[in-house]
Amino acid sequence: EAALQACPGVDGAAVVVRTDSHRGTHLAAFVSGPADLAELRPLLRSRLPEAMVPSVIAKIEAMPRTASGKIDRSSLSVQSIAPTSSAPGSEPPSTEVQQRVAQMWSEVLDIPSPGLDDNFFDLGGHSLVITRLSALVREAFGVRVGVRRFLEVPTVRGMADGVVEAQLQQGDPDEIATLLDLLEQDDGAPHRESPLLVAESTPLPGGDVDSPPTLDSIAIPTFERVPALLRALDSYHDNARRHGHAPSFTVMDNSNTTATRDHYREALSAFARRTNAEVSYAGMEEKAAWLDACARESGVDKRVIAFGLFGHRRGPFNAANNANANILHATGQPLFCADDDTLADLRLPPGLSDRVRFGVGNPEINWSFDDLSSLDMTMLAVDADVLGTYGTLLGRTAAQIVAASPNHADTVGTNDEGRVALVVPSLTGDCGWASPSSYLHLTGPSLDRLTASDVEYARARTTRIGARFVQQPTVVRRLSGFMCTFYGLDASKLVLPYVPCTMGNDTLYPRLHGICFPEDTFAFSPLALRHEPVDTRRFWPGEVLRGASGIDFSFLVASLVEPLWSRADEDQAPTRSRADRVRALGAFLVDLGELPHHEFWSLANDRVRAHAIAELELQQATLAAHQTTAETWRQDLSAYVGLRERSMQQEDFALPLDLRMGEGAEVAGALAREFVHAFGELVSAWPDIVAAADTLNQRESPLARRLGAGTA
Numbered sequence: 001e002a003a004l005q006a007c008p009g010v011d012g013a014a015v016v017v018r019t020d021s022h023r024g025t026h027l028a029a030f031v032s033g034p035a036d037l038a039e040l041r042p043l044l045r046s047r048l049p050e051a052m053v054p055s056v057i058a059k060i061e062a063m064p065r066t067a068s069g070k071i072d073r074s075s076l077s078v079q080s081i082a083p084t085s086s087a088p089g090s091e092p093p094s095t096e097v098q099q100r101v102a103q104m105w106s107e108v109l110d111i112p113s114p115g116l117d118d119n120f121f122d123l124g125g126h127s128l129v130i131t132r133l134s135a136l137v138r139e140a141f142g143v144r145v146g147v148r149r150f151l152e153v154p155t156v157r158g159m160a161d162g163v164v165e166a167q168l169q170q171g172d173p174d175e176i177a178t179l180l181d182l183l184e185q186d187d188g189a190p191h192r193e194s195p196l197l198v199a200e201s202t203p204l205p206g207g208d209v210d211s212p213p214t215l216d217s218i219a220i221p222t223f224e225r226v227p228a229l230l231r232a233l234d235s236y237h238d239n240a241r242r243h244g245h246a247p248s249f250t251v252m253d254n255s256n257t258t259a260t261r262d263h264y265r266e267a268l269s270a271f272a273r274r275t276n277a278e279v280s281y282a283g284m285e286e287k288a289a290w291l292d293a294c295a296r297e298s299g300v301d302k303r304v305i306a307f308g309l310f311g312h313r314r315g316p317f318n319a320a321n322n323a324n325a326n327i328l329h330a331t332g333q334p335l336f337c338a339d340d341d342t343l344a345d346l347r348l349p350p351g352l353s354d355r356v357r358f359g360v361g362n363p364e365i366n367w368s369f370d371d372l373s374s375l376d377m378t379m380l381a382v383d384a385d386v387l388g389t390y391g392t393l394l395g396r397t398a399a400q401i402v403a404a405s406p407n408h409a410d411t412v413g414t415n416d417e418g419r420v421a422l423v424v425p426s427l428t429g430d431c432g433w434a435s436p437s438s439y440l441h442l443t444g445p446s447l448d449r450l451t452a453s454d455v456e457y458a459r460a461r462t463t464r465i466g467a468r469f470v471q472q473p474t475v476v477r478r479l480s481g482f483m484c485t486f487y488g489l490d491a492s493k494l495v496l497p498y499v500p501c502t503m504g505n506d507t508l509y510p511r512l513h514g515i516c517f518p519e520d521t522f523a524f525s526p527l528a529l530r531h532e533p534v535d536t537r538r539f540w541p542g543e544v545l546r547g548a549s550g551i552d553f554s555f556l557v558a559s560l561v562e563p564l565w566s567r568a569d570e571d572q573a574p575t576r577s578r579a580d581r582v583r584a585l586g587a588f589l590v591d592l593g594e595l596p597h598h599e600f601w602s603l604a605n606d607r608v609r610a611h612a613i614a615e616l617e618l619q620q621a622t623l624a625a626h627q628t629t630a631e632t633w634r635q636d637l638s639a640y641v642g643l644r645e646r647s648m649q650q651e652d653f654a655l656p657l658d659l660r661m662g663e664g665a666e667v668a669g670a671l672a673r674e675f676v677h678a679f680g681e682l683v684s685a686w687p688d689i690v691a692a693a694d695t696l697n698q699r700e701s702p703l704a705r706r707l708g709a710g711t712a
Contacts, residue, residue, distance in 0.1 A: 001029075007043050009035030012063045015054055016077045026377075029054035030076055032062055041122055052378075055125065091116040097141075098160040104136045105156060120154035130380065137163060215334045215391030215488060216247045221322035222340040223254040226267050228534045229340040233268075236386065237275055239344040243385035248278040250329055250704050252322035255283060269707045280704035282325060290696070290703045294328075298692035300685045308682045308689070311500035314663075314671060320498035320505050323484070327491050329703040331694040334394050336387060338486040338529070344386050345530035347379035347428050352526060353472040356401055362481060363474045363524055364426075366446040367467045368439075368460035372429065375465055379428055384527055390423045393523040395490040398475060418477075418519030421495065422510070423488035426469035426528035432485050434503070435546035436461050436539040440637050443622060451628035458632060462539050470524040478514060479522045481507035485531050494578040496585075497686050501675045503658065504554020511558055511565055516581045518568040544636050548643040550657040551608060556672060557679070559611040559654075560592055560604065561585075579687035586684025593677025600673050601654070608654035616644055 004013035011033030018028045031040070037057055044053045060079075064072040093102040093116050105114045109123050125133075130150065137159070138144055143166035150159055218236055222229045233249060240247050251268060255261050261283035272279040282290070287309050295302040308324045319339075326337060349365075357363070369375040393401065397419050431438075439460055442450055450460055460466075468483065484506050489495065496512055498505045510522065551559075558565075564585070576584075592600065623637050647653055652665055659668040659675075696702065 003044055004029060004031060004040070007035060007040055009033050010040075014063060014071050014073065014076055016073050018056075018077055026055040027052070028056040028058070028076075030058050030060050030063070030079070032060055035059075053121070055121075093156055093160075095160065097163055098156055100140060101137070101160045101163065102156045104133060104140070108132050108136070114156055116157045117155045120150075125154070133159075134383075141166075215336055215387050215394055216245060217250065217330050217333055217335040218247050218387075219250045219252065219326040219330065219335050219337045220340050221252045221254070221319045221326070221337070222264070223319065224256070224260055225340050225534065226260070226263055229264070230267055230271065231534075232338065232340050232342055233271055235343040235345070236338065237277055239346075239386050242383070243388060245385075245387050246277070247387060248280065250326060250335075251279070251281045252325045252329075252704065253281065253283040254319065254322055261285070265707065272707050278706065280329070280702065280706045282329070282704035286705050287325060287703065290701075293696055293701060294689060294692050297695055298685070298688045300688055300692070301681075304678075304681045304685050305689060307678050308497050308500055308686075312671075312675060312678065320502070321500040323498045323505070324500060325703055327489070327495060327497070328690065328693040329697075330491050331690055331697055333492055334391070334488060334490045336390060336486070336488045337484075339531070341430075341531065341533045342486055343530040343532055345428075345532075346382050346384050346386070347376070347426075347467075347528040347530075348382055348526055349379055349426065349467065349469040349471055349528065351471045352380075355472055357472050357474045358398060359474060359476050360478045361476060362479060363470050363476060364424075364446075364468050365444075365470065366431075366439075366442060367449055367469075368431075368456075368463055369465045369467070370459060370463060371465055375428055375467060379467055379469075379528060382527075386527075386529070389527050390425065390488040390525055393420050393473065393475070393525065394423045394488045395419050395421075395492060398521070401475065418517070418521050419490065419493070420475060420523045421490050421493075421513065421517065421520040422482075423523045423525060424482045425486055425488075425525050426467070427483065427485060427531055428467045428469075428528045429531040430464050430533050430537060431466040431468065432483050432531055433464070435543045437544055437547045437640065439633075440544065440619065440640050447622070447626060451626065451630040451633045454630045454632050457630040461544055461632075461636075464537050464539055467528065469528055470526050472526060474524045475521050476524070477518070477521055479510040480514075482510055482522070484509070486529050494582065494687060494690060496582060497682055499554065499557065499679055500682075501679070502553040502557070504552050508554040508558055512561065512585065515561060515564045515568045516585050517578065545640055545643055548640045549647045550653065550655075551612070552658045553656040553672060553675060555611070556604060556608060556654065556656050557676065559607040560676065561588070562607055562611060564588065582687055583684050586680050586682070586686070589676055589680025590684060591680075593673055593680055595673075597669070597673065601669065604672075605654045609648060612644070612648055612653075616641060616648075619644075 001013050001015050004010055004015070010031050013029065013031045015027055015029045018026060031037075037059055040057055041053065058079075064075040064079075066072045092113070093099045098116060102113050102116075105120070105123070106112065108129050109125060111123055114123060120130075134145065134150075141163050143163060145159055145162035145166060150162060153159075153161070218240075220229060220232055220236075229251065237247075237249070251264065253261060253264055255264065264283065265281060268279050268281050271277070291302060291305050291309060294300070294305055298305075309321050311321045323337065326335060367378075369378070392404070396404070401420075439450055439457075449456065451457055496509070496516060498509055502508065513520065592603070595603070619637060619641055623634065623641065628634065655665060655668055656672055659671050663671070693703065
């Protein structure tokens with residue numbers, strides 16, 4: 001409403017949520033005054049995200065008022081609105097395909113016949129209507145017009161051209177001449193959908209003998225959540241089957257009781273029989289049996305392998321040991337990993353572009369929402385190929401990415417020959433954050449939206465519903481953190497193990513990977529998956545200061561390896577093998593763990609405080625520079641900075657809080673040093689463990705036991 005009020009000629013404005021059989025739930029705007037309605041939508045688009053631009057803008061003589069003088073919104077929510085007509089001078093559809101497409105538009109938008117070049121969104125269309133329109137096109141023509149293709153040219157002409165192009169791609173040669181007659185000549189360049197943005201079912205074209213293997217393995221870690229796991233399996237299997245894939249599924253389970261693990265085996269066996277899919281499972285029994293075989297094959301101490309697969313009995317629980325098991329089960333191939341409370345409910349963000357961007361650091365944007373319905377009105381629902389989309393980036397060099405999409409890549413910064421080691425999808429749903437204090441670390445567009453008003457910030461402090469996304473495929477180096485909710489990992493080359501005794505691998509793993517393999521890159525995809533826990537979760541306002549009073553074990557490790565991280569960027573073409581670099585990192589950590597207690601903690605205190613001061617200075621700079629009317633955000637960040645400063649003055653600040661749960665400071669200090677040493681041993685032996693796992697896989701003795709196999 002504020003954006004409308006600021007437009008020339010608008011005397012009054014009101015926006016309401018309406019629901020009808022054609023547009024579904026949508027925003028409708030009513031304005032009074034001499035404003036030209038044709039000029040309002042472009043103005044709003046220049047000032048608002050597409051999802052906030054009303055689907056309908058209608059003019060009324062005066063705003064209806066209640067007895068108290070307020071705008072009568074209930075009256076506006078049912079007021080009749082004249083159907084939107086074509087723009088003056090708009091060319092009518094002429095070919096048969098154009099006329100049939102225009103008829104579909106009339107049906108879903110409840111408008112007279114649209115002009116050939118009328119904009120879909122100017123006529124009141126939005127993401128939910130696109131879904132209905134796509135279904136009508138598939139039913140009428142037997143082809144799918146890509147969402148990206150439609151969004152590039154959201155007109156009747158553009159959709160009709162897309163229909164004919166799709167028919168040509170699958171048509172009988174005898175029919176091609178007839179189909180070409182239906183395609184009106186266009187003086188502009190042909191519109192090409194980039195497979196790096198959304199792959200609808202076809203793998204990336206081209207390639208050479210050095211192309212990465214196909215992504216066809218889905219790994220799902222789980223713990224005491226059989227119904228959630230089965231929901232996730234059905235979702236990802238249905239998506240894969242629709243798009244021509246027959247992936248294998250691997251489930252790594254941390255459940256504590258024999259009864260639960262037996263339940264998993266029974267449920268997964270039934271799933272395998274029902275879907276004819278290849279399904280493998282490893283609970284405690286399978287992991288223990290494989291551990292013995294791996295120790296015999298590798299010569300590595302069983303204690304070291306057990307640390308990687310089970311963690312430490314006195315360490316905090318986490319799923320990182322399942323991540324390690326997934327890597328060992330899938331040696332030599334890429335895999336797609338997803339938590340058991342995620343779904344292939346696919347969305348694309350507003351402001352989408354298919355131009356590939358190259359950069360440094362995490363490029364994600366974070367938005368919060370009141371609930372899933374408001375989120376889903378903003379993010380465009382699509383049906384896309386999960387494995388195909390993420391697989392088009394995974395394992396590729398910058399040169400291959402540019403070659404695959406020559407019209408859609410910014411070539412600046414693409415000289416790196418390192419391959420994409422990890423692909424991070426965008427996310428909708430539960431944000432996955434441990435606390436709302438993460439909001440106090442946001443910068444850039446995410447911070448601008450968060451602090452647009454006190455209302456916006458207050459909502460973010462309590463809701464966990466959000467979208468974390470990029471607006472274009474993005475490839476980066478020097479990544480210091482990502483959420484491990486779901487990701488694609490190129491395990492066809494040696495990668496590091498996760499730290500099995502901390503919850504902080506989201507920030508630690510990419511940093512350690514960058515130390516060992518600085519030539520590798522990380523890719524972020526705009527195609528979003530859904531994180532939907534089976535339990536209801538909320539933030540509490542008081543949680544916003546959580547984390548300011550101390551650090552966790554992952555922060556300690558990140559601080560200890562900071563000198564290696566700082567120098568890693570200097571070596572973009574390492575001459576040592578990947579295995580030698582992994583062993584060198586392991587030796588570095590073992591040496592730290594073997595330091596006498598006093599020397600270890602003297603070094604740890606210095607590096608932890610230096611790391612914390614660097615982060616604190618960034619927050620202080622943000623607090624000083626950011627202009628906002630959201631005073632609650634300013635108060636919270638000031639309180640967080642103050643608490644952090646006071647905590648850093650404490651003698652035991654460097655002692656991880658997650659190791660002090662139920663333990664005294666002396667025991668926690670000994671555990672921290674022990675864990676550093678144990679992880680160093682695991683990293684040192686990791687190349688030998690992976691080699692042994694590969695040998696066992698070739699002998700058909702993988703870590704997880706196969707419960708079913710098929711070709712579906």
